[in-house]
Amino acid sequence: MEILDGKKVSNDIKDEIAVEVQKMKERGEKVPHLAAVLVGNDGASLTYVGSKVRACERIGFESTLVKMPDTTSEIELLAKIKELNEDDNIDGFIVQLPLPPQIDEQKILLAVHPDKDVDGFHPMNFGRMALEMPAFISxxxxxxxxxxxxxxxxxxxxxxxxxxxxxxxxxxxxxxxxxxxxxxxxxxxxxxxxxxxxxxxxxxxxxxxxxxxxxxxxxxxxxxxxxxxxxxxxxxxxxxxxxxxxxxxxxxxxxxxxxxxxxxxxxxxxxxPMTIAMLLKNTLLARERHQNNK
Ligand SMILES: Nc1nc(=O)c2c([nH]1)NC[C@@H]1CN(c3ccc(C(=O)N[C@@H](CCC(=O)O)C(=O)O)cc3)C=[N+]21
Missing domain, CATH: 3.40.50.720 (NAD(P)-binding Rossmann-like Domain)
Structure with a gap:
């Protein structure tokens, strides 16, 4: 029996990404920037989002944590998503799930621009994944x-x-x-x-x-x-x-x-741990695509 050591492999991947970030810096390019939106204060969600932000710091990404109260309305969250979609500084972002009951998850996932959807939850990315086209894979x-x-x-x-x-x-x-x-x-x-x-x-x-x-x-x-x-x-x-x-x-x-x-x-x-590493990988991909579209 062999153990599939996600802790080790995720560290390898983070090291590989850190090398790419270093090269970007040397070329004078902007480093990848990941934002995470956390609505409410669910304990597990706080832990996961915290690990994501720490991982960003470790490999040299920029990160932004957007915390919103658990009373946030759907309209307020949609406005924040629009802001992140339009912010040229942000290469990719995620909206941490689960969301409080007053917010319709499907509406939220549809609002994230597919090019910034590093979670791969937008139907566009899911569809592209299923059709074997380039896509963000969750x-x-x-x-x-x-x-x-x-x-x-x-x-x-x-x-x-x-x-x-x-x-x-x-x-x-x-x-x-x-x-x-x-x-x-x-x-x-x-x-x-x-x-x-x-x-x-x-x-x-x-x-x-x-x-x-x-x-x-x-x-x-x-x-x-x-x-x-x-x-x-x-x-x-x-x-x-x-x-x-x-x-x-x-x-x-x-x-x-x-x-x-x-x-x-x-x-x-x-x-x-692999989940976190691949989110970072998707953010690197988002940065590279973003760079090439300019
Ligand atoms: N928009 C969104 N994207 C997500 O990717 C997402 C989400 N919402 N909501 C919740 C789930 C869950 N998830 C995990 C991430 C890391 C660990 C992880 O690192 N687990 C460690 C232990 C962590 C601990 O001690 O709790 C391990 O398995 O070794 C687990 C689970 C991401 N999710």
Missing amino acids: ATPFGILELLERYNVETKGKHTVVIGRSHIVGRPISILMGRKGSPGNSTVTLTHSHTQNIEQIIAQADIVISALGVPNFLKAEMVKENAVVIDVGITRVSDESNPKGYRIVGDVDFENVSKKASFITPVPGGVG
Whole structure:
């Protein structure tokens, strides 16, 4: 069994990006600038956005954190998005999800200019991704592809079973794994809450991607010998012995599944850190495209 070390690979990617930033500086070019909009003060969202901003600092990007109160109206958020769309200093931005209930998420995602949509959540980018056109690929699925590629995990002709059909992970990764090229060329089954005989389907998988958010869902008995197991679950469970008062757990019973898997991602330290690295990669791409369009 080999661990797909997202922590290490994400650090490698950040180092690679830092080299590119240094070259930009030497050419006298403006460095990439990422903005993140955070509405409200959800604890987990604050943590993630904080990590994104810190990562920007580390690699030499500029970053802006826009904090808005949880009473923000849809109109106010749309006005902020318009401002960021028009601000030539900002190469890319994200609106951290989830949003408070008074705000319609779909309206917000549609308002982000596709060229600045480094989350890849706009239907234009999703559609371009599905059609194998150049696009911003959302960071979590992009991170999974990058991990598979860097560890030379064969995906061609393999049966990939995706568990969960969320718009930000399950659905896009099910499309990406079946696209032409490498990683890709996989035969994909997308499973969800209405899937019948899900255990029989998972048992046939060469690659299992679990994006469910149910701790310990995937047990050793459920997976085929030598399967590749990607754990996208991140659930906070309270833990008094941890200084933070919680720890994060994945969907996979790592201790037992790892004995059977050929490759497996840990939680923490697997897909999570890759998400941040690929967001930075998308921001670098946005900067380069922006530069070339001038
Ligand atoms: N507009 C938007 N874009 C996102 O990309 C987005 C979002 N909204 N909302 C929430 C999810 C979740 N997400 C994570 C990012 C990093 C870790 C991460 O670094 N996890 C660490 C541990 C972090 C911890 O200790 O909590 C790990 O798995 O090792 C996890 C989850 C991005 N998301």
